[in-house]
Amino acid sequence: SQTIHQWPATLVQPVGSPLSLECTVEGTSNPNLYWYRQAAGRGLQLLFYSVGIGQISSEVPQNLSASRPQDRQFILSSKKLLLSDSGFYLCAWSQGRNSPLHFGNGTRLTVT
Amino acid sequence: SQQGEEDPQALSIQEGENATMNCSYKTSINNLQWYRQNSGRGLVHLILIRSNEREKHSGRLRVTLDTSKKSSSLLITASRAADTASYFCATALLFGGTSYGKLTFGQGTILTVHP
Numbered sequence: 572s573q574t575i576h577q578w579p580a581t582l583v584q585p586v587g588s589p590l591s592l593e594c595t596v597e598g599t600s601n602p603n604l605y606w607y608r609q610a611a612g613r614g615l616q617l618l619f620y621s622v623g624i625g626q627i628s629s630e631v632p633q634n635l636s637a638s639r640p641q642d643r644q645f646i647l648s649s650k651k652l653l654l655s656d657s658g659f660y661l662c663a664w665s666q667g668r669n670s671p672l673h674f675g676n677g678t679r680l681t682v683t
Numbered sequence: 684s685q686q687g688e689e690d691p692q693a694l695s696i697q698e699g700e701n702a703t704m705n706c707s708y709k710t711s712i713n714n715l716q717w718y719r720q721n722s723g724r725g726l727v728h729l730i731l732i733r734s735n736e737r738e739k740h741s742g743r744l745r746v747t748l749d750t751s752k753k754s755s756s757l758l759i760t761a762s763r764a765a766d767t768a769s770y771f772c773a774t775a776l777l778f779g780g781t782s783y784g785k786l787t788f789g790q791g792t793i794l795t796v797h798p
Contacts, residue, residue, distance in 0.1 A: 614789060661726070672786060676725045
């Protein structure tokens with residue numbers, strides 16, 4: 572069966588520090604991968620999605636970047652965090668077009 | 684702006700009652716999906732309904748889709764305290780292209796079921 576791992580679960584970082592969140596998927600190949608951010612437990616904002624290795628599409632211009640160095644690995648990064656980067660970050664995968672998303676358990680990021 | 688908007692924002696009911704949540708969207712879709720999120724956790728997929736379907740059932744869940752009104756509803760029958768969670772609708776656009784496979788989520792409905 573397929574599983575998705577996302578870490579760390581919580582993170583507290585000072586303003587101006589770098590960020591690296593990692594997500595890996597097991598049990599499937601060539602998944603679509605996504606990074607979402609959720610503010611205050613409400614709606615999800617799509618940040619990045621990827622349909623293949625090295626193929627990244629950015630939805631919202633901002634302080635973050637994403638990379639997909641391997642088929643089932645998706646990384647969210649920042650060189651210098653801002654206070655506004657605080658939030659709940661969710662990684663997800665899907666198999667194919669218009670298929671359901673399968674989410675990781677999320678990372679709670681607090682920038683202080 | 685968000686494609687899907689849920690209504691109500693919050694719903695509080697007693698165990699055993701039915702809960703109905705609504706979702707409206709703006710543009711043509713390929714499918715509409717409902718997700719559930721327990722506090723502090725990731726979202727869990729509940730049900731997917733395609734644009735050519737009008738109703739779908741899964742256990743105690745019933746989803747309807749009215750493409751002429753661009754709206755959908757999620758009905759949870761005989762609710763339980765364990766159904767307490769946030770519920771989100773998400774829409775997949777009709778055509779791929781640069782929006783290949785991505786979903787747009789609404790703001791969610793917070794459901795509280797009192798025992």
